[in-house]
Amino acid sequence: MSVLQRVAVPKKGMKAKVEPLRGLPLNSIIEDDCIAAMASLPDACVDMIFADPPYNLQLGGELFRPEGGRVDACDDDWDKFDTFAAYDEFTKAWMKEARRILKPNGTLWVIGSYHNIFRCGATLQDLGFWILNDIVWRKSNPMPNFRGTRFTNAHETLIWASKSEDSRYTFNYRTMKALNDDLQMRSDWVLPICSGGERVKTEGVKAHPTQKPESLLYRVLLACTNKGDVVLDPFFGTGTTGAVARRLGRQWIGIEREKKYVKVARQRIDSTLELDESAMKTMVSKRQQPKVPFGALVETGMIEPGAVLTDSKRRWRAKVGADASVSLADKQGSIHQIGAAAQGAPSCNGWTFWHIEQGERLVCLDDLRQKYIAALG
Amino acid sequence: MSVLQRVAVPKKGMKAKVEPLRGLPLNSIIEDDCIAAMASLPDACVDMIFADPPYNLQLGGELFRPEGGRVDACDDDWDKFDTFAAYDEFTKAWMKEARRILKPNGTLWVIGSYHNIFRCGATLQDLGFWILNDIVWRKSNPMPNFRGTRFTNAHETLIWASKSEDSRYTFNYRTMKALNDDLQMRSDWVLPICSGGERVKTEGVKAHPTQKPESLLYRVLLACTNKGDVVLDPFFGTGTTGAVARRLGRQWIGIEREKKYVKVARQRIDSTLELDESAMKTMVSKRQQPKVPFGALVETGMIEPGAVLTDSKRRWRAKVGADASVSLADKQGSIHQIGAAAQGAPSCNGWTFWHIEQGERLVCLDDLRQKYIAALG
DNA sequence: ACTCGCCTTGAATCAGTCG
C-alpha cells in the first residue's frame, strides 16, 4: 500500500536546504507495516529516525513473582521470531529503507536490550551506518530479578549512528552541556522508566508493553535535531516520539501497524501542547554564532593599533598592528599563529589565549568578541 | 605449537564432578596466539573464560587536547583489522575454541566498546552461547570528548553468557547482594578506570594501552566462579585476570602472544598475595548519594520548562528553559551561574538559592532534588 | 602532617571552510 506517491528526489549535497517535501505525511501516523510504509517515502526526506524495534525476547514459560503474582511479560505476537536469521533479515530490511529515506546528514537511533541490540548494531555497521555513540539508559527503577539468578537487568542500550562516516550530523553540544549542570553529557543516562500518569492506559490497563519514557525522547530529540526537523518513528507504538516531537516543535511521522496503538497515539499527541517560544529558547551553540575576524575589533576601536596582548599569566607580550596582525619578537601573524608560536604548540585558539590590560585587570579577547557580538544585536 | 597433549574428554553432564585435568597448564601463561593455544587444550576443561579482545578501533589522525597535549591513542598493530568481515572471522575462530574448552556449566565474559561489542554479541549468539546479562561498566573518570562532537564515551560493555541455554551456571547471588549494600547487584557497575599505582609500568611508561582495573575482574570472578575454579584469559595482556584470580583463590590460565606483556604479567602475579579468608568477607561499600543534574528535574517533569524560579526573599525571578538553563534579564546559564550573577557573587549553590512557587509556598530546589533521589529508591 | 594548586593522563572511530 502506497501512502503517497514518490516525489522527486531532493537535491543532495552538504548545503542544500531541502524544502519540506510536497506530500510528506508530516505530523501524522501511517497505519501500515513499517517496511512498506517507509518504501512509500522518497529518498533523503527525514532528519532523524528513532526506532524501538521488537526486542526478540526469548521468554520460556511464564515468570512468577516471589509472592505468587504473574509478571506481565511482553508476549505479543509481533515480538516473535523463530531464529536469529529471521530477526536479522527483518532488521536488515527495515534498516535499509531507513537509510534510504534518511537525509545525508541525518542520524538513526535504535533502542534495544541484550536480546536484540547486538544484532541491530552489527547489521547497522554492515549497512554502512557509522556509529557515533552507544548510550546506556540506566533505569532508576528497574524490575528486580525475582529468581536471584542473574544481575538485575537495569538498563537498555541505544545506538546513535549517522548515515555514513562523513556525515555532518547535528549534535547540540551546548544544549546537552547545559542540561547536565555544565558538564559534558555522558554516554550513560539515568532516567526513570515510564510509569504513573505518563503511562498510557486504555480502560485501566497499560496500552503498550514497552512504552518508553518521554524524558528519554526529550533528551534524544533535544540533542540531535533542530526545531522544525522531521523525525520518523517506524515502530510508533503509543507515540512517545510524536508527543515529545510536538512538545519540542519538531515535525514527526509515525508508522504503526496495529490499529489500537494508532488510536491511542493520536489521542495522546492531540492533547500534547507545544512549549512556548521563551521556554524553548535553547542555548545558542557557540558554533552558530557569527564569525568575528579579529580585525573587526581593531576597526571599531575596541582594540587600538599598538595595544599589547598578553597571556593569562603574563608570560608573553605581543603587539597589535594596524592591520590587526600581531607581532612577538621577530614573528608576525594572526592571534592564533603567534599564540601557537609563543607556546611552541601546534595550534592555539588566540581568542582564549590572549588578553588585554584594562586598568589592572586582564580581559580575555573572547570576552571582547562577545561584547562585539552583543553590540550587533 | 601444542602446549600439551589432548587428554581424554571428561564426562559431560550436569552433575559430573570433573577432576582437574592432568597436565592442564594451571597458573601459568601460554606464550602463543590465542586460537592455537586454546586448540591445544582439551574439551570442557575450564570453568570460566574472561576475554578482552582487540576492539578494532578505527582512529583517524592525531587527536589533540584543548591545551595542546597529544592523546596517547591505542594504535597498536594487534588492534588493526581490514574489514568487519575479517574481524568477525577472527571473533568466530576464538569463540569456537573458547566454547569447546568451556565446561558445560561454564560461562564466558567478553568486554568491548561500541566498535566491536555488537559483532561479538551477535557472533556469540550465532555460536549457541546463551546471553545471561549485558553489563555496563560506567567509568567514574572517563576521558572527555575534547572536540565537543559527541557524548562523552563513558562506559564499556561486558557480555556474560553461558555455554548453552540449559547450563547450570554459577552465580553467587548472596555475595553480590552483600557487595551492594544488601540490594541486588544491577547490570550497571560504577568503577574507576585503572590508574595510579595499579597501572603496570615499565621504566615509567604504561606497559599496556588497555589495562583493565582489578575491581572489574574482582566483581566478575567473585560473582561467577567458586574457589578453586579454573579461569582462562585468552587475551592476557598485563595479567589482571591472573592477579585477581590468585588473590581470590581461583586457578588461572593466561594466553598472550607478545613476549613483553608475558614478562610483566609474570612479575605482577608473582607479587600478588592471596587474600585470607576473613579479608574476603569484609568487602562492603557505602551507598553514596547520587549526583542529580538540574536537567533531570526538568526532563522528568518535576519542573516545567517556563517555570519561574525565585530566591527565598523573592528579589529575583528567573525562567527555566527547555534545556534546563535559566535566564535572568539578558543572562542565561546554569542555576549556579545565574544565582551567582544575580547576587554579583563569584559563586552560588543554585540548589539552595533558588526556589519555586507551589501554591503560596516557596519550595527550595534542594528539596525537590531530595524528592527525586528518594523516588529513585 | 596537612592543604592547595598545578600538571599529567585515560580503548577516541573527535572540524569546517575556502581556494
Added chain:
DNA sequence: ACGACTGATTCAAGGCGAG
C-alpha cells in the same frame, strides 16, 4: 580531491611540590 588556514575544545583522579 587536497592542502592551507581558521577556529573550537576537557572531566575526574592521582601525583607532586610549595607553603
